[in-house]
Amino acid sequence: MPATETFRIPKRRRHVPTARQHIRKALADWGITDELADAVVLSANELVTNAVTHCRTPYAQVRVALTLDGPELLLEVSDPDRDRLPQTHESGPDEEGGRGLALVAGLADAWGHRQETYAKCVWARFTLAVTAERAHVPAGL
Template sequence: MNAQSHPGHPWRRTFTSVPRSVGAARRAVRGALLAHGVAPDTADTVVLVVSELAANAVRHGRVPGRLFEVRIGLDGEKEITVEVSDAGETYPVLGEADAEAETGRGLVLVAALAAAWGVRDRQIGKTVWARVGR
């Protein structure tokens, strides 16, 4: 796992595209947010968003031999931007999960917690982003 930073995103890390990396991403993001002075309740919300987007990257965006990347951007006291990028070509769709379904609620949760969210193309794959208020 490689931790780096660049303008606009003070924290960035890549993860192998396997289920156990979702937990690793949650722990790493929480630590980074708390180290940057983000309130614990806000960090919890951001970690939940990261968890859902990372799980989607592993489940739906996995390409053998490719990693997924998580980036966190801090916009002063206003908001935190989460970006999860993967090499998959399938775009997420906000839908309604059946009451008995065990999956399909991730983006519904992200949409409920985030002020905004969306998807953009990358040279390879896509980036799913969300903005969470502080």
């Protein structure tokens, strides 16, 4: 059975660090504390920042879900602005932003988005490396 951590934060930039803390704690509880944890937390930071920045629904909440299912880890960030889908673009050298999705694409094994009935969800999937001396998947899963 997969392990899942789900929480919501208000659509405000000041709550992005709270999302990072929740993600890092869930990963640590599952025994994931290495470079993969850093990649997932950085990806979560980018996706949550995008959600709080670009969602135009007032008083919205951003939903973050992290699911560990065998060797796969799925990060999902949802917001109620279902028609504003993420788009990658080329950022110029002087632009301060616009590289978040490219960063997620480089860190995750796959990423994408889907429209749901009342929200959009941007997701990133990571594959856990399982070695003989250290398996990332907890015994109870």
